[in-house]
Amino acid sequence: MTHELIDSTSKASNDAATDDRTIRRSQLIQNTAQGSSANNAVFVEFHGLSYRIPEKSQDVRPWWRTFQTKKTKYQSSDVEKSELHYKTIIENIHGCANPSLMAIMGQSGSGKTTLLNILAGRVTKGVTGSITINGEKPTKNSKRFIAYCTQDDTFYPLLTVRESLTYTALLRLPRSMTKAEKLQQVENVIQLLHLTKCADTIIGSDHIRGISGGERKRVSIAAELLTDPSVILLDEPTSGLDSSLAFELVKILKEFTVKRGKTIIMVIHQPSSQVFEMFDKLLLMSDGKMVYFGDRADVVPYFAGVGYKCRENFNPADHILELLNEKESKERLIDAYASRVSDDPTGKQIVHRHSRLVENQDKAQIFKPIKVEHRWEATFKQQVLILTHRAFKQRRPVMLSRLHGIETIILTTISCLIWFRLSMDETSINDRRGLIFFSCIFWSFTPLITAVTSFPLDRSLLNKERQSRSYRLSSYFIAKQIAEFPLVLVAPLFYTLLVYWIGNLVDDFGRFVAHMAITMITVLTAQGFGYFFGAVLMDMQQSMTASTVFMLSTMLLAGFYATNIPYWIEWTSYISFSRYSFRLLMQNQFLAGSFRLECVSGIRSELAQCANGADFVSGEEVLEHLKLNDTKWYINLISVFAYFVGIRLLAYFALRNYGKKKTR
Ligand SMILES: Nc1ncnc2c1ncn2[C@@H]1O[C@H](COP(=O)(O)OP(=O)(O)OP(=O)(O)O)[C@@H](O)[C@H]1O
Numbered sequence: 097m098t099h100e101l102i103d104s105t106s107k108a109s110n111d112a113a114t115d116d117r118t119i120r121r122s123q124l125i126q127n128t129a130q131g132s133s134a135n136n137a138v139f140v141e142f143h144g145l146s147y148r149i150p151e152k153s154q155d156v157r158p159w160w161r162t163f164q165t166k167k168t169k170y171q172s173s174d175v176e177k178s179e180l181h182y183k184t185i186i187e188n189i190h191g192c193a194n195p196s197l198m199a200i201m202g203q204s205g206s207g208k209t210t211l212l213n214i215l216a217g218r219v220t221k222g223v224t225g226s227i228t229i230n231g232e233k234p235t236k237n238s239k240r241f242i243a244y245c246t247q248d249d250t251f252y253p254l255l256t257v258r259e260s261l262t263y264t265a266l267l268r269l270p271r272s273m274t275k276a277e278k279l280q281q282v283e284n285v286i287q288l289l290h291l292t293k294c295a296d297t298i299i300g301s302d303h304i305r306g307i308s309g310g311e312r313k314r315v316s317i318a319a320e321l322l323t324d325p326s327v328i329l330l331d332e333p334t335s336g337l338d339s340s341l342a343f344e345l346v347k348i349l350k351e352f353t354v355k356r357g358k359t360i361i362m363v364i365h366q367p368s369s370q371v372f373e374m375f376d377k378l379l380l381m382s383d384g385k386m387v388y389f390g391d392r393a394d395v396v397p398y399f400a401g402v403g404y405k406c407r408e409n410f411n412p413a414d415h416i417l418e419l420l421n422e423k424e425s426k427e428r429l430i431d432a433y434a435s436r437v438s439d440d441p442t443g444k445q446i447v448h449r450h451s452r453l454v455e456n457q458d459k460a461q462i463f464k465p466i467k468v469e470h471r472w473e474a475t476f477k478q479q480v481l482i483l484t485h486r487a488f489k490q491r492r493p494v495m496l497s498r499l500h501g502i503e504t505i506i507l508t509t510i511s512c513l514i515w516f517r518l519s520m521d522e523t524s525i526n527d528r529r530g531l532i533f534f535s536c537i538f539w540s541f542t543p544l545i546t547a548v549t550s551f552p553l554d555r556s557l558l559n560k561e562r563q564s565r566s567y568r569l570s571s572y573f574i575a576k577q578i579a580e581f582p583l584v585l586v587a588p589l590f591y592t593l594l595v596y597w598i599g600n601l602v603d604d605f606g607r608f609v610a611h612m613a614i615t616m617i618t619v620l621t622a623q624g625f626g627y628f629f630g631a632v633l634m635d636m637q638q639s640m641t642a643s644t645v646f647m648l649s650t651m652l653l654a655g656f657y658a659t660n661i662p663y664w665i666e667w668t669s670y671i672s673f674s675r676y677s678f679r680l681l682m683q684n685q686f687l688a689g690s691f692r693l694e695c696v697s698g699i700r701s702e703l704a705q706c707a708n709g710a711d712f713v714s715g716e717e718v719l720e721h722l723k724l725n726d727t728k729w730y731i732n733l734i735s736v737f738a739y740f741v742g743i744r745l746l747a748y749f750a751l752r753n754y755g756k757k758k759t760r
Pocket residue numbers: 149185202203204205206207208209210211
């Protein structure tokens with residue numbers, strides 16, 4: 097009796113809690129501000145979609161034979177054709193999604209993600225067939241109201257959940273909304289997706305501990321829901337979530353379709369029967385082919401018609417997947433669907449039948465083309481400010497890490513000790529040259545290596561945000577420069593400030609400022625080269641290797657290690673930016689008005705003035721002797737500036753070119 101009482105009391109309180117949650121969820125969904133540029137219902141139709149990729153030739157040959165192959169290819173186009181093989185990833189896929197919840201299911205490797213990538217416009221090359229959005233071909237602007245949550249979404253790992261969502265909101269929510277409204281929208285989605293607990297935790301990555309995998313998944317969905325898109329594509333949104341969270345998430349999505357008229361297409365693996373019941377439409381695939389498209393409610397009778405009746409009280413989703421994982425049943429189901437649409441192989445008619453079967457909808461409204469008011473929601477200035485703030489937050493802990501600080505302190509200490517108060521006589525020439533060369537090269541290496549990782553690390557995020565037209569590439573590029581400028585200069589400023597005075601370089605404040613300025617421009621030029629290699633190769637390992645080879649060659653050609661470079665290779669030294677910086681720094685020291693070094697008696701001097709018995713040697717003679725006065729100082733200065741500006745422009749165009757290739 098007591099047990100029954102306790103049971104019924106706890107059931108009542110559970111029910112009350114569930115009701116509260118449901119009401120709260122509904123309120124939050126209603127409160128989610130209108131952020132989309134497209135507020136009318138969106139219909140996505142696709143038919144006859146196929147995707148094939150060229151396969152590598154079976155002919156395995158050493159790499160040098162590829163040159164031979166190219167030659168023969170040009171000789172005969174038949175040979176070329178016969179060598180190309182194609183692999184079909186998906187074939188004649190069709191379906192349509194209206195403001196409702198559509199699920200795409202199939203066994204692993206059946207082509208679900210590929211289909212979603214094509215619908216999101218991420219894959220275009222090798223795709224045939226038709227996709228329309230409200231009856232029109234998708235344009236670049238369509239991406240603004242289509243959100244896509246991929247399986248492995250990327251974020252800046254050092255930002256917290258709230259920070260990350262706030263930047264997205266500020267960049268992507270409409271201009272008409274105030275900042276306070278945008279921040280409120282962030283809080284709404286945080287609550288809606290149960291992220292309150294981890295809102296102030298960093299997102300993390302494979303190497304940095306952050307939020308859990310399930311929370312990460314929800315953050316990626318939150319980032320998309322935040323902008324109130326009209327179409328939401330999700331690749332396995334429930335993976336990594338426990339069954340109750342998965343149910344809750346699909347319920348939220350379903351409510352978005354009902355209350356906010358969103359069109360949701362999601363790939364899902366093994367949904368529970370409760371989740372399965374929430375789908376409106378279902379697209380089943382196997383080995384890249386159609387198995388079923390239609391209403392979810394009709395799938396069980398359809399399978400029974402083919403001879404695969406679902407057992408009573410058995411989850412239909414499990415029943416379907418069991419059949420798709422078995423060779424015989426899978427082939428039978430593919431054949432059955434092919435014969436069902438034998439007079440309509442691309443699925444055009446079936447798609448039209450389904451998409452126009454919408455009740456209570458004004459058809460003129462339905463197929464209304466979608467217009468966007470502004471090309472970008474944030475203005476250029478806002479984009480630069482937001483992105484600078486974000487890049488600074490993300491890069492500061494990396495570029496000003498404790499390890500980096502220790503490295504700078506150790507190197508500054510060693511440099512101060514070995515070049516402590518250099519004498520003002522001819523014996524200090526090599527040490528002075530060494531100090532200047534080391535400063536020039538060391539402060540080129542570090543920023544180069546730091547900058548080289550900058551774009552490759554941002555690659556996935558940049559692709560994703562550019563695909564959703566969050567900002568201009570130029571805003572991103574400028575913001576990156578502004579954010580990283582001060583970060584990269586902190587350590588060399590500290591080093592130069594101490595080593596210059598402790599090393600007893602020319603005691604003149606103007607010369608000191610010039611020395612500092614040239615070193616800083618060299619640092620920034622090296623950083624520019626890092627950006628350039630990163631943008632051209634967009635691969636961490638390749639760009640690291642390329643920049644190391646480049647920097648070592650630059651160092652060899654700068655005029656420190658070799659002064660008698662063979663004439664036929666000498667021209668290469670003009671490519672080395674360190675050549676100009678090194679010469680300019682040396683000229684700044686040795687051509688200072690009153691600069692001279694005492695000749696030391698009793699040593700065999702190589703300097704003519706000292707060898708001829710003079711008391712002092714002029715800085716100019718030292719430079720002539722070291723062969724570092726072969727270019728006028730102002731030519732060196734112009735070259736240093738030209739490199740500084742030129743390499744950044746090249747880096748920008750390389751990034752642009754990469755962006756174009758990605759969207760092609
Ligand atoms: N660019 C590509 N190059 C080679 N093979 C590819 C390419 N894209 C897709 N594939 C192959 O096509 C098939 C379908 O891949 P896809 O990722 O779409 O499957 P999926 O159904 O989403 O699988 P999963 O459920 O495991 O994520 C796989 O066998 C995959 O290896």
